[in-house]
Structures are given as C-alpha cells and as structure tokens.
Amino acid sequence: MKIYGISGLGADKRVFNFLTLNYEFTPIHWISPKKKESIKEYSKRLSTVIDIENDFCLIGVSFGGLVATEISKILNPRITILISSAHTKNELNPIFRWFGKIKIIRFIPTSFFHFPKRIATYLFGAKNNKLLYAILKDTDPSFVKWALYELTNWQNTTLLKNVIKINGTSDKLIPPRGTTKMLLIDKGAHFMIVDNAPKISEFVNLEIAKIINQSNF
Numbered sequence: 001m002k003i004y005g006i007s008g009l010g011a012d013k014r015v016f017n018f019l020t021l022n023y024e025f026t027p028i029h030w031i032s033p034k035k036k037e038s039i040k041e042y043s044k045r046l047s048t049v050i051d052i053e054n055d056f057c058l059i060g061v062s063f064g065g066l067v068a069t070e071i072s073k074i075l076n077p078r079i080t081i082l083i084s085s086a087h088t089k090n091e092l093n094p095i096f097r098w099f100g101k102i103k104i105i106r107f108i109p110t111s112f113f114h115f116p117k118r119i120a121t122y123l124f125g126a127k128n129n130k131l132l133y134a135i136l137k138d139t140d141p142s143f144v145k146w147a148l149y150e151l152t153n154w155q156n157t158t159l160l161k162n163v164i165k166i167n168g169t170s171d172k173l174i175p176p177r178g179t180t181k182m183l184l185i186d187k188g189a190h191f192m193i194v195d196n197a198p199k200i201s202e203f204v205n206l207e208i209a210k211i212i213n214q215s216n217f
Helices: 039-049 063-074 094-102 117-124 129-138 141-152 197-215
Strands: 002-006 024-028 056-061 079-083 163-168 182-185
Touching: 002 063, 039 063, 056 063, 056 197, 063 079, 063 141, 063 163, 079 197, 094 141, 117 129, 163 197, 182 197
Parallel strands: 002 024, 002 056, 056 079, 079 163, 163 182
Antiparallel strands: none
C-alpha cells in the first residue's frame, strides 16, 4: 500500500518528516496554480503523479486536505485521511465562508500574504517554531493568496465514504466539526502533524491496517 501526502497551505514535505509510517510514503509537491484556476482543476492536474494502477491512500494536511478530497472525488484511493482539515465546506470555520462571500482576498495585494511570526505562532499553536518559521520563510505569497481564495470559496458538500479526519481539540484554524468520522488529538493544534506526530502516526497506521485486513477476507 502506497501513501501519498499533500502538505498544508504553502508548506512542503518537511511537515511529514516526523511521522513514522509502516507503509511506503511519497509526498506530492505543490505546483504553481494557473491564473484563476479552481481547486477542482488544480487537484486534477496535481493528481497525475499518482500511480492509480496500484492501491493507494491519501493524506491531506490543512489546505492539502481540501485538495486530497477533490482528488478522491476523481480517483479511487482506498482511504483518505485528512489531518487538521475539513471534508466539506460546512466543516470549515464560518469566518472562512464569510471571507469567501465578500471576495475580499482577490483585492488584497500579494505582498500582504506573509504571515507575521507572532500571528503564525498563535494560529498554528506550534511548539516547533523553528520549523514553522522556516516553512513560512520559503512560502510563495502568490500561492498563499490563491489557496486562501480557494479555501474560502470551497463549495464541496459531497461526503465520501472512505474519508477519516484527525483533528486537534485546540485547533484555532480548523476546529473539529461535522459528521465525518473523526479521531481527536487532545490539545492538538493546527501544527500537530509535527508536534503530535507519534499519535498521528499511530492513528494512520491503524486505519490503513484495517483497510488492508478487510481486503484479505
């Protein structure tokens, strides 16, 4: 079983470095979005790196979870695991949907899409600030602007059967909500993919093992 991982908004494969998985893992690298490209169109382009001839699973973190959901609607992963993310637009923080309605993000200059360290530390709840700051430093603000617009305007309401969420009880950006099967990390914040990697690894390995065992019967 191969696992493909999609990192969070503007982040990269470094957020997966702390996981200990029992299966082959391949991070999917972000590509540059085309002008006014929708998250559906983007996800379709991004999905072309996945080997669909063999069984695979998807892991999506934060904004990467939205993309993983869109890819799951196109392809057929055995399971999609969303970490610090949402399965439908109704599981997102209502303030995101409000920003989407007023369309303000498109009118904000790209240069503004750099997260100040103090604000980022508060929102992400990160314990590993060194890694968080390194990721923020390398983040392309034009990608952040595009991704935030797509996040706040995400329209998915389709509930897929093979989706499980892992959310943190202290996540300020995407708090636990909705009816999707959910595993909770006590006091986990938005950066828990790093800060709570052992527990998340345990959850991921267990859920994939269940899928594999079901196939053997």
